[in-house]
Amino acid sequence: xxxxxxxxxxxxxxxxxxxxxxxxxxxxxxxxxxxxxxxxxxxxxxxxxxxxxxxxxxxxxxxxxxxxxxxxxxxxxxxxxxxxxxxxxxxxxxxxxxxxxxxxxxxxxxxxxxxxxxxxxxxxxxxxxxxxxxxxxxxxxxxxxxxxxxxxxxxxxxxxxxxxxxxxxxxxxxxxxxxxxxxxxxxxxxxxxxxxxxxxxxxxxxxxxxxxxxxxxxxxxxxxxxxxxxxxxxxxxxxxxxxxxxxxxxxxxxxxxxxxx
Numbered sequence: 001x002x003x004x005x006x007x008x009x010x011x012x013x014x015x016x017x018x019x020x021x022x023x024x025x026x027x028x029x030x031x032x033x034x035x036x037x038x039x040x041x042x043x044x045x046x047x048x049x050x051x052x053x054x055x056x057x058x059x060x061x062x063x064x065x066x067x068x069x070x071x072x073x074x075x076x077x078x079x080x081x082x083x084x085x086x087x088x089x090x091x092x093x094x095x096x097x098x099x100x101x102x103x104x105x106x107x108x109x110x111x112x113x114x115x116x117x118x119x120x121x122x123x124x125x126x127x128x129x130x131x132x133x134x135x136x137x138x139x140x141x142x143x144x145x146x147x148x149x150x151x152x153x154x155x156x157x158x159x160x161x162x163x164x165x166x167x168x169x170x171x172x173x174x175x176x177x178x179x180x181x182x183x184x185x186x187x188x189x190x191x192x193x194x195x196x197x198x199x200x201x202x203x204x205x206x207x208x209x210x211x212x213x214x215x216x217x218x219x220x221x222x223x224x225x226x227x228x229x230x231x232x233x234x235x236x237x238x239x240x241x242x243x244x245x246x247x248x249x250x251x252x253x254x255x256x257x258x259x260x261x
Contacts, residue, residue: 011186012182015182015189021193025200029131029196029203032204034123037123037156039210041115041155041156043215043216043219046112046218054236054240055099058096059096059099059100061243066090068089070090071251073085113156113158115158122164122167126151127148130144130148130170131148132145133195133198134196151163
């Protein structure tokens with residue numbers, strides 16, 4: 001008795017090709033998301049170190065300069081230029097103070113984000129499981145966004161246990177995929193491909209935007225200093241300290257409000 005083999009339907013053949021395309025794009029997406037999350041974490045870590053080492057010193061310097069300008073304006077009330085300069089320096093001091101008010105001076109503040117291989121690996125696992133662009137269901141996409149946001153936060157904090165918890169939570173409530181048959185699956189796969197292509201383009205834009213920021217340029221310069229055995233932030237902090245000393249010397253002979261008689 002000869003067994004008849006079922007012929008492969010055109011949609012099944014196309015589905016196999018689309019699945020391979022989807023798998024290739026997914027691999028690119030997870031690498032891109034990891035690159036973006038790592039760069040964001042590196043810049044955030046470096047920025048916090050900059051604020052604590054350099055930013056608070058700049059705020060202090062701006063405050064002294066404002067005091068000097070205000071004292072000079074009191075000594076020359078008839079000079080509108082002195083009054084205007086005092087207002088500008090006070091506004092700058094207030095702006096600096098607001099920008100750096102939550103930063104505390106710390107010589108031990110880490111300036112580098114160095115994810116371990118384990119941290120990177122578990123992040124990729126979570127991304128493979130929960131990434132919003134792996135579903136075509138709108139409600140499911142919203143739910144996945146929450147998981148992905150939590151994963152990004154845990155990754156930046158270097159919290160491996162939290163990433164594992166997110167993965168466990170997700171696996172305990174698996175996604176339900178509506179529809180049966182190769183035709184329905186083909187449509188879902190095509191839509192997933194479109195979503196992933198769109199997300200890849202957005203990640204590229206985000207990476208490009210980050211690389212054009214001032215903090216990225218400073219971070220890059222810090223890496224060059226480090227390669228040469230130097231500490232850029234420490235160098236900047238010492239330069240601002242010198243400026244603070246000189247500013248205080250200029251402030252001392254200038255009468256303040258209580259002594260301006």
